[in-house]
């Protein structure tokens with residue numbers, strides 16, 4: 001029950017890593033706001049909690065929607081202690097084929113969306129002198145062919161975590177990033193479909209190159225996020241943890 005009496009807001013939480021994180025928080029006593037583009041899909045997750053859940057439909061790249069989502073969370077649960085930014089999309093293409101729309105969509109969702117969510121959440125957290133914020137980077141931040149937009153966003157989020165750790169540290173707010181490797185979710189399944197590869201075959205070949213010889217499940221990443229959001233890591237901030245089954 002590490003999150004008893006805590007209130008968490010998780011974006012992109014209708015499925016994948018966000019859903020696993022929201023479920024873990026709820027299982028450990030938190031009241032959780034499950035945010036995603038589609039409120040009805042978010043509700044499918046929040047309806048499964050034994051503890052209180054709230055489903056919010058919100059596009060994280062829209063300031064008015066983000067501000068309203070944070071306000072709804074505070075109105076329902078009284079405060080906000082934890083923010084995890086999982087909302088994400090892929091629009092992969094080689095540079096010469098990448099459209100301006102695909103660049104903007106990925107940068108707006110990951111970078112601007114995370115910025116807007118933290119900006120709205122910190123108003124509550126600074127006032128109460130407590131907060132835990134986790135951003136979702138990726139091993140792609142180190143460079144990945146066909147992902148100029150995504151790798152730029154994921155590298156940028158590591159800088160955002162370091163900078164906001166400095167700015168928000170004096171208010172007892174920790175800001176860290178997780179950089180997962182290959183996680184079995186709808187996002188990686190869609191990549192397999194897009195390049196015409198069988199998903200099971202993709203997982204098998206990826207696993208062969210990972211020292212632990214398996215790809216990650218969403219719960220593997222959720223437990224890292226929970227560590228950063230618990231008081232066990234209260235002296236850790238501005239860090240990026242690579243959760244990739246290897247060094």
Ligand code: NAP
Nearest residue numbers: 012016017037059060086087088136138180182183185187
């Ligand atoms: P996922 O299964 O595709 O889930 C992402 C969720 O975010 C979806 O429910 C999606 O809704 C939602 N979303 C997209 N745009 C949004 C927006 N503008 N506002 C609110 N919600 C939005 O992805 P995942 O694999 O769990 O990934 C979660 C995070 O981890 C992402 O930031 C991703 O980049 C990162 N990550 C994933 C992996 C991996 O291997 N899976 C590796 C490294 C990092 P829709 O379905 O309606 O689009």
